[in-house]
Amino acid sequence: MRAVVLEDFGGPEQVRVAEVPVPEPAAGQVRVRVRAAGVNPVDGAVRAGVFGGAGQRIGLGWDVAGEIDAVGPGVEEWAAGRRVVGLHYGPVKPLGTHAEYAVLDASAVAAAPERVEDTVAAALPLSGLTAARAVDLLGLAPGGSVLITGAAGSVGGLAVQLAAGAGLAVTALAGEGDEAFVRSLGATGFVPRGSAPAARFDGVLDTAVLGAPALDLVRDGGVYVGLIPGAAPAAERGVRVVEQEVAADGAHLARLVALVDEGALTLRVADTFDLDDAAKAHTALAAPGTRGRVVLTVS
Missing domain, CATH: 3.90.180.10 (Medium-chain alcohol dehydrogenases, catalytic domain)
Incomplete structure (x- = not known):
């Protein structure tokens, strides 16, 4: 073969x-x-x-x-x-x-x-399981605020949809030309790449791997989730820093498949x-x- x-x-x-x-x-x-x-x-x-x-x-x-x-x-x-x-x-x-x-x-x-x-x-499989685990690791209750960097990317776009579906208030950080797209996925706020948001967030899901600059956008005592093991910035201000590592999980993948078939995941x-x-x-x-x-x- x-x-x-x-x-x-x-x-x-x-x-x-x-x-x-x-x-x-x-x-x-x-x-x-x-x-x-x-x-x-x-x-x-x-x-x-x-x-x-x-x-x-x-x-x-x-x-x-x-x-x-x-x-x-x-x-x-x-x-x-x-x-x-x-x-x-x-x-x-x-x-x-x-x-x-x-x-x-x-x-x-x-x-x-x-x-x-x-x-x-x-x-x-890889993008979906990565995004889903990252959203889970935020550990935020419905209504919590989350900034997702790289929100127009493959993982980021799925994370926006999953976080919004979990009842989180999602702000997307992406290129200026991506605003309409990320809002269509469920983001209610938007920050153009290179700009600074007006307030900090309960959590940041850093799919763009910005590191320390993304950690700065987390409120004191909030949570930062990184995607690359060993690449997350050091914790500060009581921020909980966690790193997700994807795993082959057919049961979790089946739940994502169901969302695709329901039209809830694009x-x-x-x-x-x-x-x-x-x-x-x-x-x-x-x-x-x-x-x-x-x-x-x-x-």
């Missing part, structure tokens, strides 16, 4: 498609015939060597949408032919989801949303590329101002 791999670190030119054996599901696993797979910033970080793994072949891809092709021993909740989405966690692995077939733990997949096709569904795809054009997808991933997820399709 074809799979997207790295054998050296660097730019998009290091991304190549190789012929590798079709993986077999072990106990508690399922094999998915991949139809679409999101290309995420973490894939670019893996390509750049941020997570190490020099000297070994690394497979790329975390998100997947497709149908189950085979199940391993002990798997009773899934059967071949079921359409699913899932998250293949881990930055350094021999095979990822950017391939014709991917093996995942059965607990990492959920029934795919019926409302959208695979190309769109592939934008949900997914965005910026561009699609065939699996054989994975290097081009990585170039598109790095382009400034990308709105929505870049997705690989597999035919």
